[in-house]
Amino acid sequence: MSLLIRGGTVVNADRSVRADVYVEDGTIKAVGENLEAPSGAEVIDAGGQYVMPGGIDPHTHMQLPFMGTVASEDFFTGTAAAMAGGTTMIIDFVIPGHGESLMDNYRTWRGWAEKACADYSFHVAVTWWDETVHKDMGTLVREEGVNSFKHFMAYKNAIMAEDEVLYNSFCRALELGAMVTAHAENGELVFQLQKKLMEMGITGPEAHPLSRPPAAEGEAANRAIRLAEVIGVPLYLVHVSTEDALNEIIRARNAGQRVYGEVLAGHLLVDESVYRHPDFDVAAAHVMSPPFREKHHQKALWKGLQSGNLQTTATDHCCFCADQKAMGKGDFTKIPNGTGGVEDRMAVLWTHGVNSGKLTMEEFVATTSTNAAKLFNIFPRKGAVAVGADADIVVWDPAATKTISAKTHHQKVDYNIFEGMEVTGLPSHTVAGGIVTWRMGDLRPTMGAGRYVKRPAFAPVFGALEKAAALLRPEAVKR
Numbered sequence: 001m002s003l004l005i006r007g008g009t010v011v012n013a014d015r016s017v018r019a020d021v022y023v024e025d026g027t028i029k030a031v032g033e034n035l036e037a038p039s040g041a042e043v044i045d046a047g048g049q050y051v052m053p054g055g056i057d058p059h060t061h062m063q064l065p066f067m068g069t070v071a072s073e074d075f076f077t078g079t080a081a082a083m084a085g086g087t088t089m090i091i092d093f094v095i096p097g098h099g100e101s102l103m104d105n106y107r108t109w110r111g112w113a114e115k116a117c118a119d120y121s122f123h124v125a126v127t128w129w130d131e132t133v134h135k136d137m138g139t140l141v142r143e144e145g146v147n148s149f150k151h152f153m154a155y156k157n158a159i160m161a162e163d164e165v166l167y168n169s170f171c172r173a174l175e176l177g178a179m180v181t182a183h184a185e186n187g188e189l190v191f192q193l194q195k196k197l198m199e200m201g202i203t204g205p206e207a208h209p210l211s212r213p214p215a216a217e218g219e220a221a222n223r224a225i226r227l228a229e230v231i232g233v234p235l236y237l238v239h240v241s242t243e244d245a246l247n248e249i250i251r252a253r254n255a256g257q258r259v260y261g262e263v264l265a266g267h268l269l270v271d272e273s274v275y276r277h278p279d280f281d282v283a284a285a286h287v288m289s290p291p292f293r294e295k296h297h298q299k300a301l302w303k304g305l306q307s308g309n310l311q312t313t314a315t316d317h318c319c320f321c322a323d324q325k326a327m328g329k330g331d332f333t334k335i336p337n338g339t340g341g342v343e344d345r346m347a348v349l350w351t352h353g354v355n356s357g358k359l360t361m362e363e364f365v366a367t368t369s370t371n372a373a374k375l376f377n378i379f380p381r382k383g384a385v386a387v388g389a390d391a392d393i394v395v396w397d398p399a400a401t402k403t404i405s406a407k408t409h410h411q412k413v414d415y416n417i418f419e420g421m422e423v424t425g426l427p428s429h430t431v432a433g434g435i436v437t438w439r440m441g442d443l444r445p446t447m448g449a450g451r452y453v454k455r456p457a458f459a460p461v462f463g464a465l466e467k468a469a470a471l472l473r474p475e476a477v478k479r
């Protein structure tokens with residue numbers, strides 16, 4: 001299979017240049033002027049368009065069993081919807097429950113993901129601790145290409161990781177050369193506030209943001225950052241939704257700590273008034289954690305993205321339909337947490353980021369693709385339009401427009417948090433592994449065409465304690 005993308009402007013995170021792109025057997029073979037297509041090659045005319053690395057969404061939950069139900073979008077439908085929006089790779093999560101084997105769960109998720117039509121990888125959650133978890137983390141890093149472990153600091157009595165678990169897992173990740181990631185909300189505080197709100201008779205979705213105040217996120221962000229600082233492990237905070245958490249990241253980064261932050265397209269554009277919508281279905285459709293916030297947080301998050309203190313954009317795509325959300329009628333704590341967006345992230349970011357002048361095109365590429373590839377160690381195989389890279393490419397028409405709606409989206413969910421938003425800038429073509437899967441509105445996903453992407457470990461570094469101990473007693477510090 002060969003493909004020539006002719007006449008466009010190639011936009012990478014570091015520069016933009018007029019060039020053709022030639023693809024063969026799933027790999028980019030040439031980037032340059034006036035490339036010739038061999039006979040039989042498919043040709044895309046990219047005149048007036050941008051040729052960019054396909055989006056990488058580093059935070060999705062396809063088919064997640066969660067809060068008594070299962071997310072409606074599976075790995076096939078979810079990756080297909082992603083490609084309709086220009087995203088060609090997702091990093092999803094294996095989430096073992098307390099006491100469950102990491103390896104068994106990893107194999108289960110790998111099985112579910114076999115039907116994906118775009119490439120995928122997995123972060124693995126550490127929710128509890130014993131020797132088998134220690135061992136499995138080693139196996140996952142050394143044999144399975146997992147270089148990031150997730151920690152939920154919320155969801156008490158379910159998947160919440162206590163501080164002891166965070167400590168043990170962070171230490172183990174450090175010695176393995178893996179990144180630790182965290183959902184930062186103080187789960188105990190959320191649990192107590194949920195109880196209190198229910199006792200007060202505030203039982204609808206309007207209680208959701210009250211039970212998860214910005215301070216609960218700020219506290220947990222600071223706790224994770226401080227633990228990571230003492231242990232010396234790099235930390236990536238998922239779905240940063242508040243100025244409070246962002247300020248903790250900025251403080252730590254200014255102090256030289258390796259701390260990174262992800263922001264969701266939803267948190268940049270949707271505010272907490274949605275929870276006061278009189279229609280339960282609409283309000284509940286927006287229930288996710290952390291919740292959508294007051295508008296001043298959105299301003300701060302945009303600045304975080306512009307300044308480089310937040311490096312990636314994601315969606316936390318985790319869809320539940322109205323009948324599932326209805327499980328929480330009369331008790332907001334039982335509304336399955338999660339919203340969609342994997343199809344819309346790129347267009348929303350382009351419209352509100354690039355078209356508004358907040359982001360350059362190159363920054364758009366960095367924050368939708370390249371930075372995730374670098375942070376999770378798959379660059380330049382992913383995240384670049386360059387010779388030798390996987391041919392995961394989006395041809396972007398900056399003049400194309402549409403109005404986002406659940407009636408027309410490809411996501412397998414009956415609501416869209418961006419409903420009614422007009423976007424300008426859309427993919428005309430999406431190329432995944434060298435195959436054109438989205439062509440001018442025609443989606444052609446192939447079940448099972450997506451590949452599992454192994455992510456190698458980083459070179460292990462010594463933590464602060466080990467460095468100090470090595471000075472006192474070198475024989476005590478071995479790797």
Ligand code: URP
Nearest residue numbers: 183288289316318337338
């Ligand atoms: O509400 C959310 N975000 N659901 C998915 C699980 C998580 O916290 O990321």
Ligand code: ZN
Nearest residue numbers: 183239289290
């Ligand atoms: Zn989360």
Ligand code: ZN
Nearest residue numbers: 059060061316
């Ligand atoms: Zn999530």
